[in-house]
Amino acid sequence: MKRSRPLKRKTKRAEPKRVEPDAVDPRSVDDDPVVQGILTAISQKRLKPGAKLGEDKLASAFGTTRIHIRQALAHLASRKVVMQIPNRGAFVYRPSWEEAQDIFAARRVIEVAAVAAAVDRLDKSGRAALKAHMELETRHDRNDRWASLSLTAEFHILVAKLAGNRVLLDMSRELMLRTSLAIATFEQPGEPDCSPDAHPDIGALILARDKAGAIHAMRHHIEEMEQRIQPKEGADEVDELTAIFKEIGARSRAGA
Ligand SMILES: [Zn+2]
Structure with a gap:
């Protein structure tokens, strides 16, 4: 059948050239002060x-x-x-216990790839940025718990930045946040995600362009983090959200 043109002109006003929704960079929403505030509170384990x-x-x-x-x-x-x-x-x-383990498994893959690429691509400015960050971590007051939590997370973000891959950087940011949630759920809240001495070692290996060494140290660092979380046992540890969903399920069944 031939296309009926008049139908297409039903609306008189010419459609403005629309920018497709995917042209909106979701990262720009991250700059929103509310989003930023909540993300910071989560990464610092205040929430x-x-x-x-x-x-x-x-x-x-x-x-x-x-x-x-x-x-x-x-x-x-x-x-x-x-x-x-x-x-x-x-x-x-x-996160559930299974999800917490998946988060660490994903981090091993992503961060090993990131540190390898960071060694490959290390240039003068990357070297300077890494040195400056390591200096900051050494000098800052470790009693300042909130600053300390942010700084250790920044190290991992910096390694992903040095890798020069935007997608990998986004994934790392996401995984850092989800790690904070996993650790806060399955370990004592308020504890730092990273053991404080691991970063100088990894940083030094990147600066020395020792790729195998840096990969080994990063993998070890993440495994060490993972060993600190334990599944929670006992009835008193019933997941709050699981309980809520159970109740909702019961209600909707009752209403049906
Ligand atoms: Zn770390």
């Missing part, structure tokens, strides 16, 4: 897995509207750091 993220409280804390908060929470849910439950609200994501 614990399972913590309720009330819209009203957040709106007044950030001096913004509930709509803005809702948008920020929806974005964070897409990043798997927030969990939204219908009629219940938003909570800091709490």
Whole structure:
């Protein structure tokens, strides 16, 4: 059948050239102050897995509207750091034990690749950035727990930056956050994710362009982190979200 042109002209106004939604860089949403604030609180372990993220409280804390908060929470849910439950609200994501193990398995793959590429691509500016960061980690006050947590995470982000791969960098950022949630869930909250002496070793090996050594040290560092988490046992450790979902399931069955 021949195309009927008049139908196409049903709307008089010419369609403006639309920018496709995928042209919006989701990373730009990360710069939102609410998103930034929540991400920082999670990476510094001030916000614990399972913590309720009330819209009203957040709106007044950030001096913004509930709509803005809702948008920020929806974005964070897409990043798997927030969990939204219908009629219940938003909570800091709490990974399962299986997921926590998957996070570390993914980190081994990603960070070994990142450190190898970082050695390959190391140039003058990368060398300077790495030295400057190592200097910072040595000099900062380790009693300042919050600063210390951010700095150790930054080391891993820097290695991914030195690898010069934008996708790998995004994945590393995501994995760092999810690691913080895994460690906070399965270890004592407030503890640093990284053992403090591992980074100088890895940094020195990158600067020496010892690829095999740097890979070995990074893998060992991540394995060490992973060994610190333990599955929680006993009835008192029943996952809060699991309990909530059970209740919702029971309700919807009751309503049906
Ligand atoms: Zn580390």
